[in-house]
Amino acid sequence: MKLQLALDLVDIAGAKEVVSKVAEFIDIVEIGTPIVINEGLHAVKAIKEAFPALTVLADLKIMDAGGYEVMKAVEAGADIVTVLGVSDDSTIRGAVEEAKKTNKEILVDLINVKDIQTRAAEVDALGVDYICVHSGYDHQAEGKNSFADLNAIKSVVKQAKTAIAGGIKLSTLPEVIAANPDLVIVGGGITGEADQKAAAAEMKRLVSQA
Numbered sequence: 001m002k003l004q005l006a007l008d009l010v011d012i013a014g015a016k017e018v019v020s021k022v023a024e025f026i027d028i029v030e031i032g033t034p035i036v037i038n039e040g041l042h043a044v045k046a047i048k049e050a051f052p053a054l055t056v057l058a059d060l061k062i063m064d065a066g067g068y069e070v071m072k073a074v075e076a077g078a079d080i081v082t083v084l085g086v087s088d089d090s091t092i093r094g095a096v097e098e099a100k101k102t103n104k105e106i107l108v109d110l111i112n113v114k115d116i117q118t119r120a121a122e123v124d125a126l127g128v129d130y131i132c133v134h135s136g137y138d139h140q141a142e143g144k145n146s147f148a149d150l151n152a153i154k155s156v157v158k159q160a161k162t163a164i165a166g167g168i169k170l171s172t173l174p175e176v177i178a179a180n181p182d183l184v185i186v187g188g189g190i191t192g193e194a195d196q197k198a199a200a201a202e203m204k205r206l207v208s209q210a
């Protein structure tokens with residue numbers, strides 16, 4: 001099981017500062033959608049250049065033009081790029097084809113997908129690398145989480161790795177680990193802590209034991 005740090009509410013300088021504290025405890029660093037909106041793909045390039053040993057995920061949440069947008073993210077240094085599960089099969093197919101050209105990976109985010117079991121099985125058949133259940137900020141504000149969704153997709157996903165994101169904290173991590181995803185994605189559960197290094201270290205310890 002791997003740990004991904006999601007960086008959302010910071011600029012490039014702030015992202016570098018957080019990663020320099022926790023790099024030894026994370027497997028993947030995510031350049032979150034809000035950073036890409038604020039800073040563009042320069043943020044992906046800056047973090048890859050500063051931390052070349054880390055796998056970098058660009059959370060573009062692609063909805064259309066899958067091949068082109070994956071190409072631009074990979075040019076900037078992304079190792080993994082996200083595409084929305086609600087997008088058309090042709091968008092996901094284009095993203096997968098483009099990523100495969102350079103041995104990069106695609107994570108499909110099932111945020112706002114209504115029938116997640118059916119869509120998870122469909123995108124699994126399209127050859128994506130990760131399928132992620134995700135309660136976004138707006139769902140989190142309504143008290144929702146994706147823990148049950150993870151169990152639901154695990155029974156239908158045969159090929160891809162599974163991932164979970166959305167409001168995961170140290171207190172809820174054991175419940176997430178019990179559902180056995182391949183990848184746990186944590187943003188505020190690390191970045192919002194007074195001692196980010198300690199939070200990341202403890203999360204890495206728990207995730208590594210699974």
Ligand SMILES: O=C([C@H](O)CO)[C@H](O)[C@H](O)COP(=O)(O)O
Nearest residue numbers: 006033136166167168186187188
């Ligand atoms: O993808 C995310 C969200 O939609 C904002 O772009 C976050 O990276 C993801 O939810 C993880 O962050 P936390 O919920 O703070 O753990």
